[in-house]
Structures are given as structure tokens and as C-alpha cells.
Amino acid sequence: MIERVLPARLHRALMPLAHLMRHYWRCWRKPPIAGVSVIIANSEGEILLLRHSYGPPVWGLPGGGLKEGEDPAQCARREVLEEVGIALGQLTLVSHFAEVISGAPHTAHVFAARSDAEPRPDMREVIAARFFPPDRLPEELGPTMRRRIAAWRDAAAMNPV
Template sequence: MQPTFLPAPLHRAALRLAHRLRNRWRRWRRVPLAGVSLVLSDGAGRVLLVRHSYGPDLWALPGGGIAAGEDPLQAARREALEELGCEIADLRELDVVDEEISGSPHRAHIFAGRLTGAPVPDRREVVEGRFFAPDALPEQLGRLVRPRLALWLGSEQA
């Protein structure tokens, strides 16, 4: 769970500042990163997208960084619980992608699964979560969403 000693509005402001500083640090240091990206469905073929309190005002997939020594599968489960208050059923890894994020090399472990229960955004890091049909996605999508959804759709049809 996220720390709750800060009021949510102050926590969101701190996250926005930390996001900007982290991006500058990454561009300068080019430290390799590892993270998880979650394609989570509701069992009816719709996918969950979230809006974060920091960064551009775009819809994105839930996910986050992998802690030192943490297994990617455990990181995926932890991120869903922290950000959405939900467990994941049928969790499976779709792919591992090497890319660049914020000027640093990034290894993304892309997972798919089904949420058990209704997502409840933490209102600190994630301010909104909504399910969308793959053919009715919002226009304001993060640049990594469509390629990751294509992996998921390909795995669902296989």
C-alpha cells in the first residue's frame, strides 16, 4: 500500500515533481531500468486503462518498476494491488521488450490477466481507471499502449 501520512492532493503534487526529477536523472545517468506493464481485462474482453496523477494527461496501462531483487511476476501482482486494490487471476507473461524510456534503457515485462473485483484507483498515483473495448479506445493514449494491446490481442486469438 502507498503511504497515507500525506494528504492525497499533496501526495499527487509530490509525485508530479518526482516524475519530472526522475526523468531528468534518467536522461543524465542512463541507468538501466526494469518494469512491468499490465494488460488487465474484466473477463468481457474489455481492457483497463488508467490515468496517472503525474506525467502527461493520457490513458495508460497500469504497471510500474520492479524493485531490486523482486521477481517480475511478483511486481505485477504488487502493482495491481497497490494502484488498484485488486488481485489478478490467470496472470501470464506475454513478452519482454527492451526499449528506451525517459532516455534510459528499459526492460518491460508485459503481463496479461483478469482483474478479480472492481478496480479502486488509489487516488494518489492512479486518479482514474476505466475499462474500454479494444475497438473503442480513447484518443489520448500513451505511446506504449497500442503495441502492448496488440500483443495481448494476438495472444487471445492464438
């Protein structure tokens, strides 16, 4: 992939520009898009959150965009492995959300997984990753991520392990 050809520092520097261009393209064209988010909990019940090198300075969930014809669960595994180096086992579908991102219709597939592996941010797209107790999530957590985490909590309450 082209992103592995560029040095990490240059890749990180270009991400905000690419993100801005993608935002304006979506606002103009409004293509239907789909993506995934993964709520990874460790054995202590903490949730893995990360910070991207682009976009608003908020904590978010691992995930990303679905490629043409890609299975959402496969996409979730791929994105988590690329972003934080964690190979996931079992995934549980938490919910689907119909949203709007940059003016474009977006379908979000939200999954849950468990892992005690130490996250290793790729230092390209993701610059920080750590586990947080669910009752002490950082304030810099966007409303979209809060909705997804709330859906995970609701699903867990209905199906205790």
C-alpha cells in the first residue's frame, strides 16, 4: 500500500489534508458510505479508545471504512489490526446506525470484542491508544462515539456474560 511507502512522519503530516479533502468531497457528492467501529474491552472491563492524527482532537473507537464488497466483520478485524496491531477473535454485532458524515449518508456497523493485548498505535493514522474504565471515559469523546458505547452498554445489560 502507498501509505507504507511514505515515512510515518510524512504520512501523519498529510493525513489532515487528506481528511479535509475527503470531507469536502462527501459534502459535495454525498455518496452513501459504510464503516465499522469496534468496542474492545479488556478483562478488567476497560474500553480501548484511540486518537487519530487527523480530524477533531477527540478520542474515538478503532474502525474505519468498508471496502467495496467487504464483509463488515472482516473490515472490523482488518481496521483494528492496521490501527493498533491487535488480532481479534470473536466479534459480536452490537448495532447498526444510520448517520450522516460530512453530509453523506453513512451506515455504521458497531461490533464488540475482548482483548487484553497491548495496543500498538501505527503512528500514522493513530497516534495514541489506551484502555479507559467505562465509568471514567475522557471528556474529549465525540457524541457519535458516546452513542455507540451506550448501545454496547445496553446490549451488554440485556445479554450479560
